Structure formats: C-alpha cells, structure tokens
Amino acid sequence: MALVAARGTLLRAGVRLGTEAAACGRNGTRRSASHRVLVEPDAAAGIATIKFKNPPVNSLTLEFLTELIICLEKLENDKTFRGVILTSNSPGIFSAGLDLREMCGKNPAHYAEYWRAVQELWLKLYVSNMILVAAINGASPAGGCLMSLSCDYRVLADNPRYKVGLNETLLGIVAPFWFRDTLVNTIGHRASERALQLGLLFPPAEALQVGMVDQVVPEDQVHSTALSVITQWLAIPDHARQLTKSMMRKATTDNLIKQREADIQNFVSFISRDSIQKSLQMYIEKLKQKKS
Numbered sequence: 001m002a003l004v005a006a007r008g009t010l011l012r013a014g015v016r017l018g019t020e021a022a023a024c025g026r027n028g029t030r031r032s033a034s035h036r037v038l039v040e041p042d043a044a045a046g047i048a049t050i051k052f053k054n055p056p057v058n059s060l061t062l063e064f065l066t067e068l069i070i071c072l073e074k075l076e077n078d079k080t081f082r083g084v085i086l087t088s089n090s091p092g093i094f095s096a097g098l099d100l101r102e103m104c105g106k107n108p109a110h111y112a113e114y115w116r117a118v119q120e121l122w123l124k125l126y127v128s129n130m131i132l133v134a135a136i137n138g139a140s141p142a143g144g145c146l147m148s149l150s151c152d153y154r155v156l157a158d159n160p161r162y163k164v165g166l167n168e169t170l171l172g173i174v175a176p177f178w179f180r181d182t183l184v185n186t187i188g189h190r191a192s193e194r195a196l197q198l199g200l201l202f203p204p205a206e207a208l209q210v211g212m213v214d215q216v217v218p219e220d221q222v223h224s225t226a227l228s229v230i231t232q233w234l235a236i237p238d239h240a241r242q243l244t245k246s247m248m249r250k251a252t253t254d255n256l257i258k259q260r261e262a263d264i265q266n267f268v269s270f271i272s273r274d275s276i277q278k279s280l281q282m283y284i285e286k287l288k289q290k291k292s
C-alpha cells in the first residue's frame, strides 16, 4: 500500500521505476540510476551502504523521501542484505532534515502527501529487520537527526560543525509525538524534555555525553567504524535480534500507525496556519541572509 503510494509519487515526479529498481541491485558495483540515493551493495558481506545525494543539503524533499522509501523496501525484501549503513554522499551535511520548501506555500493535499511520506520513512527505518547504522558525516538537524535516531547505532564524525538534535522549536514548529518518542527512547525523558524545548543542537562531545550518538570518531574513520559495528551486530542470529528489536520498538510505531490519519490532519492544519507559515518563511530568509 505504502509502496504503491510512493511509486505514484515517483511516477508523478517523472522517475522511471525500471532504472530506480536498478539502483538497489546487488552485484557489488555502484548503481546510481536513482537520482538522489546511491546504493553501494556488498552482497558477500550482506551489507549495503546508502548514500544521500540530494544537493545542496540532503533536505528531505518528497522525491528524495520517496526514493529512500523504495530503496529501503527493496533492501528489506532482498534477503542478501542484513545490514545497511546510512551516510551522506556530501561530507559536511548528513541531512538538513525536512525540506522547508515542502512545508511552505503549498496546498493541504501536498502537505498531507508530504507528511505521509515522512511518516513512512520513519516507520521503514524504525522497525527495519535489517541492522541500520548511521555514519553521520555532517550536520544533522531535526528530520536528519530523526533518521539517525531511528537506526540501531550512530557513529558521528568529530567535527564541531557537525551538530545533531531536534531543533524544531527554533523554527517555531513542534516536533510531533513520534519524533519525541524516538528521542525519549534514545536519551531518556529528562534529557529529551530539555533538548526538545530548547531545540538543542549538540556538537559531537555533548551528543556523545547525552546519548544522541554511540560513538564519536575522527572524520576519516566514520565509515570504517560503522562497518566494524555492523560486522559485530551481524554475528547475532537474525531471528533473535529482530524479535528483540521489535519488542523494544513496535509499541512506538504502533502508536503512530493507530493514529496515522489524525497525525496527518494535525500536521496539515498546524503547518497551514498563517503564523506557522510566517515563521518558516522567516527561517528560510534567515538561512539566505546568513550567506550574504
């Protein structure tokens, strides 16, 4: 059902499914027919590396989200792959989170389609049967941080510019309950309460201290560290690890699934408010001015 909806979006966006499918091939060579998601499969190791390639900042546009969802679904259904590393093809930015332009100046139907895709990506990541490791090689605010929080393990490059956190309040918007739950499940209630209200973006040492990431390593060791972590996790029998993961996480995803439509309606009415649109426009303007 979700895949059908995602494919509908891709077709409307003019992406050919035949070539998209090839992007997740498993013969060990890089396939880049998908525009925004590069997949480097290592079938022998049972590991694939997904590299985000949505310039300039890997923001989660509807097209990028859709390609990611389809890619994850294909890997999930291909028993060759038991582990996936998520990283950026552009070191410096892991992901700038939700695309601000998708949430600004559009109509309610667009907001609803966009939010469904955001939900779908989170659901795919959070309860994936595969071992997911985030190799965070750049800044990762808000939705970017949510993607890494949804993985099983996070390795962050040691660079003070690479901050991670859910900074929604700084934009005048509110992280929804399932962003909150994902954070609480990772760093606990009190730390989440503070981080969410203040919209904190943590530099590496603080991110490690609060538990937003599991390891901080020199920039050139992020991928190799992610690989060695995934190799350790691969040693655990899949069925036992998967059932355990499900036991830890399913209640959280069930909570969204049971109120998915209401959550979409909430988002649409919240984001459509004039005051919220103004806040977002001002934030976009601020990003522009920062440059000049």
Ligand SMILES: CCCCC/C=C\CCCC/C=C/C(=O)SCCNC(=O)CCNC(=O)[C@H](O)C(C)(C)COP(=O)(O)OP(=O)(O)OC[C@H]1O[C@@H](n2cnc3c(N)ncnc32)[C@H](O)[C@@H]1OP(=O)(O)O
Residues within 6 Å of the ligand: 056, 057, 059, 093, 095, 096, 097, 098, 099, 100, 101, 139, 141, 142, 143, 144, 167, 168, 171, 173, 174, 175, 176, 266, 267, 270, 271, 284, 287, 288, 290, 291
């Ligand atoms: C009570 C009920 C609640 C229900 C739910 C309601 C509400 C919804 C909640 C929604 C949750 C939202 C989650 C999000 O993810 S919101 C997005 C948050 N993201 C950010 O705050 C990141 C903003 N960007 C930056 O901080 C920086 O760009 C950077 C990522 C650190 C990279 O810095 P730098 O390398 O210096 O690049 P620039 O700032 O110069 O940016 C280059 C161009 O990219 C554009 N940009 C940046 N971020 C985004 C984005 N998120 N979306 C779209 N576009 C983005 C930036 O404007 C520049 O564009 P330009 O070249 O045209 O000027």
